[in-house]
Amino acid sequence: MRQLTVNTDRAVQWQEVPPPRLFGPLAAIVRPIAVATCDFDHLIVGGHVPLPLPIAIGHEFVAEVVEIGSDVTTVCVGDHVVVPFQISCGDCPACRQRHTSCCETQPYLSCYGLGQLAGDHGGAMSDLVGVPFADAMLVGLPPGVSPADAAACSCNVTDAYRCVGPQLLERPGAPVLIVNGAFGNIGLYAALIAHAMGAGKVDFVDSDPGRAAIATRLGAKLVHPDAVRSASYPITVDASMDADLLVIALRATAPAGECSVSAMYPGGLTAVPLFEMFQNCVTLRTGQPHIRAHLEAVLRMVASGVLNLSAITSAVVDWESAPAAFASGRGKTVCVR
Numbered sequence: 001m002r003q004l005t006v007n008t009d010r011a012v013q014w015q016e017v018p019p020p021r022l023f024g025p026l027a028a029i030v031r032p033i034a035v036a037t038c039d040f041d042h043l044i045v046g047g048h049v050p051l052p053l054p055i056a057i058g059h060e061f062v063a064e065v066v067e068i069g070s071d072v073t074t075v076c077v078g079d080h081v082v083v084p085f086q087i088s089c090g091d092c093p094a095c096r097q098r099h100t101s102c103c104e105t106q107p108y109l110s111c112y113g114l115g116q117l118a119g120d121h122g123g124a125m126s127d128l129v130g131v132p133f134a135d136a137m138l139v140g141l142p143p144g145v146s147p148a149d150a151a152a153c154s155c156n157v158t159d160a161y162r163c164v165g166p167q168l169l170e171r172p173g174a175p176v177l178i179v180n181g182a183f184g185n186i187g188l189y190a191a192l193i194a195h196a197m198g199a200g201k202v203d204f205v206d207s208d209p210g211r212a213a214i215a216t217r218l219g220a221k222l223v224h225p226d227a228v229r230s231a232s233y234p235i236t237v238d239a240s241m242d243a244d245l246l247v248i249a250l251r252a253t254a255p256a257g258e259c260s261v262s263a264m265y266p267g268g269l270t271a272v273p274l275f276e277m278f279q280n281c282v283t284l285r286t287g288q289p290h291i292r293a294h295l296e297a298v299l300r301m302v303a304s305g306v307l308n309l310s311a312i313t314s315a316v317v318d319w320e321s322a323p324a325a326f327a328s329g330r331g332k333t334v335c336v337r
């Protein structure tokens with residue numbers, strides 16, 4: 001079968017590889033039909049994260065079920081499903097506590113599209129993909145939602161939701177600050193979700209003119225980093241991968257507030273204003289999102305029509321355009337077939 005691969009020279013090319021086989025009675029084989037580029041794909045292609053290449057690329061996807069194991073009960077052949085990018089069994093203590101990115105039956109970081117370090121589960125830009133735990137992982141595509149719209153719910157949309165969704169349910173109407181950058185689509189989705197959930201206001205820091213324009217259309221207000229007021233936002237989000245902006249977000253977090261860091265800070269230590277955070281009782285939350293735990297809540301919002309995800313999609317292109325889409329290193333492109 002064909003599989004889109006980021007080679008050791010970072011060229012993005014189709015490769016011929018053996019198809020996945022059914023892992024066992026709990027597994028499924030799916031055929032991806034819509035795959036979105038992720039902020040993290042751009043970092044891989046740009047050489048900005050320390051992951052060994054080659055990598056079978058793609059991990060945000062909607063797929064059609066083509067084969068199921070004998071013990072699978074919740075999906076059938078022919079179903080369209082959203083596939084969370086992380087592998088989780090649904091049955092271990094971590095999964096039962098909804099900490100699905102920390103599944104205890106899987107090696108750390110097990111997921112699609114991140115290569116050998118992530119367990120070599122293949123990439124979504126492939127003819128077929130193996131799903132080890134079909135009942136635990138797969139969620140049916142809601143009626144009326146297009147595969148292209150839902151693809152990014154595998155990762156970026158749900159990653160954004162965990163930064164503002166549960167927080168706004170706990171603090172209805174709270175103002176939100178988002179500092180955006182390298183994980184730019186996550187910041188935009190966070191603005192979209194916060195606005196849809198009735199945040200008092202959504203202030204947005206981003207030096208990229210294209211993303212800033214989208215954020216404004218989503219109802220966010222652009223703020224210069226120097227103008228961000230300290231201790232003013234009960235909910236703050238860092239999607240920047242910029243240590244200076246992270247500090248601004250932490251200082252802007254209101255007393256007893258929470259700052260969610262969706263961006264990743266590879267390498268050595270990252271300085272944070274711990275004394276100010278102590279004084280203000282600020283909670284700093286970071287780490288991989290537990291995608292599967294939040295996926296139904298996100299898809300309910302999408303199905304209800306309150307989230308216009310296409311406002312953030314750069315383009316929907318055909319399957320054969322995928323090498324160029326992934327090599328572009330920016331935007332939120334969805335490849336469909």
Ligand SMILES: [Zn+2]
Binds near residue numbers: 060085
């Ligand atoms: Zn992703």
Ligand SMILES: [Zn+2]
Binds near residue numbers: 090093104
């Ligand atoms: Zn598990």
